[in-house]
Amino acid sequence: MSRAVMIQGAGSNVGKSLLVAGLCRAARRRGLSVAPFKPQNMSNNAAVTVDGGEIGRAQALQARAAGLEPVVDMNPVLLKPETETGAQVVVQGRRVATVKARDYAALKPSLMAPVLDSFGRLKAAHDIVIVEGAGSPAEVNLRAGDIANMGFARAADVPVILAGDIDRGGVIAQIVGTQAVLDPADAAMIGGFLINKFRGDPSLFDDGYRLIAKRTGWRGFGVVPFFADAAKLPAEDALDLPRGQAGGGFRVAALVFSRIANFDDLDPLAQETGVSLTMVRAGEAIPDCDLVILPGSKSTRGDLAFLREQGWDLDLAAHLRRGGRVLGICGGYQMLGRVVRDPEGIEGPPGETPGLGLLDVETVMTRDKRLSRVSAIHAASGAPLEGYEIHIGRTDGADRARPFARIEGEAEGAVSADGRVTGSYLHGMFAGDAFRAAYLAGLGVEPAGRSYSATVDAVLDRLADHLEAHADVAGMLVLAR
Missing domain, CATH: 3.40.50.880 (Class I glutamine amidotransferase (GATase) domain)
Structure with a gap:
């Protein structure tokens, strides 16, 4: 039976995209057929897919890490900002509308069907799907009609790993605070946490790591050092x-x-x-x-x-x-x-x-x-x-x-x-x-x-090595259901 696991962030820009790319490459090297998936993305950096649509560039990179050509199902909803308050809405690879941010909230509930449709096709075709959230589930003011984080996770019954960015500081509050503001049913979807972008000696964070595990009751999947080759x-x-x-x-x-x-x-x-x-x-x-x-x-x-x-x-x-x-x-x-x-x-x-x-x-x-x-x-x-x-x-x-x-x-x-x-x-x-x-x-x-292509593939291999060395990759893949 195919399985899935989701990486969500305790904040924006915590490194979710790279974590998913690294996990895709690690799963592929284990002999698994793996595909990336992001229900909703907001980016003007897009890629043209093999099936003639467009998705976020990050999902195209993740597809490469998985050894796949990118397809529109990997990112069924793409928002491309055109102004400070409006964005083009791309659904399953095709532009359907340009809407104001306030109007998008009314549109969101209708997008869950194509999101689940795309996810279902990927899940049927692969051993495992690694899902990336958008922004953070801590933005509970956006929870109604959500298709990007907990709304999707609960609708598709996908367990979540919550990633925090220690490089910005305040990672304990990021993760513990996320649990505090989540609806209990949403919090129950989280199977563990991961600390990302650590600089220096990771053992210096041992006390903080244990504190997060004690306060949340969640399993820790590791402390991942800053990956300089991400550039x-x-x-x-x-x-x-x-x-x-x-x-x-x-x-x-x-x-x-x-x-x-x-x-x-x-x-x-x-x-x-x-x-x-x-x-x-x-x-x-x-x-x-x-x-x-x-x-x-x-x-x-x-x-x-x-x-x-x-x-x-x-x-x-x-x-x-x-x-x-x-x-x-x-x-x-x-x-x-x-x-x-x-x-x-x-x-x-x-x-x-x-x-x-x-x-x-x-x-x-x-x-x-x-x-x-x-x-x-x-x-x-x-x-x-x-x-x-x-x-x-x-x-x-x-x-x-x-x-x-x-x-x-x-x-x-x-x-x-x-x-x-x-x-x-x-x-x-x-x-x-x-x-x-x-x-x-x-x-x-x-x-x-x-060779630019060879350079990118070599970095993806080093990224997978990096995760294998510092995180419980096997545990994260086993969490998938």
Whole structure:
């Protein structure tokens, strides 16, 4: 009979996603067929699945740890924030609505059916499903209609392990306090706790560990030290993006938009020894560099306004006057054009916003969302590349006559007449070693010759080793029912 166990957090960002990835890899190495599952996720870092939908990037990484292609059932509800108060709702891989936060509460109860439907398919197909909660069950004000934590756990009868983040401090209160505020029936779903992100000598926390076990009556599954190599895996939250990566002499600056999306596009570049990558955040000027990257955005017009508020439009103009280059990916590509039109108000209020005018193209937002994995040929080098498209909007104009790439012979993207400004809808392009090497060589950079895919898999193996060494992995898997 297939089984399941759920990792919930005593707070946000306690490391649930990594714990699930590590457990998936550990279970796989035990010869189990294992699948990840997250009922509800909130992230603008999404992946295109093999069945043509989209899920959170963290679940795609967990699928990789499990040795699986990602499918929409692994994350049946994905919320993609577009404004401070509203988000796009994706159900089983497809956009169904854009709602305000207050209205989502009314929508939630109707989403339990597709959540349980997806979970049931995964459970029927695998020996074990490892489930990740969202936020924290301690947010009891959100308990009504919950599909992400205890609401799901009780509906699907899945036992819970509660993870706390000791790196932030106050982990005893996190875990004991969670038990104190939970409804007794919810608390009864918890079969144990795990302390995550410990720095230093774990034995120094022995007294605290015993105190938690005594106060809660829950079984402890271990104290897991901080896993530094997590920085080499795709991050789910833009808050987790590093400030930068020191490396070689080719300087790349990437703009951190307020609604930055699919920012793991940058990860393979960060691992190149010949490249120094700087993440430019709000209030910071674009530094002197060789290449500026405008990454994806969940709100192109909103982030165009954000870009101008930071003065980055002026910095980009100065960068180009100095002979620098610019690459825009997806929403960043749309920003580089003359104008972005949204007559139907798909991403916000209806209207249009002047673009940066660095490419002779225009974009019109459309209701149809393109979700596809693609194979292409880089026009400048002839190198093959693999990527994916996940966007709304059509972009056209004179600079499309100089494409970035060709997909089955059709032009994709655009390049300026002087060749220094490039735009493309293709996410994930730098993950391909051959293309990344060709692209960097075209900019005069000696590629490191590393396999990005092999690097990620090696880190996932080390993550599983890390959990095996410091946590009761066997006990956690046995807890599953």
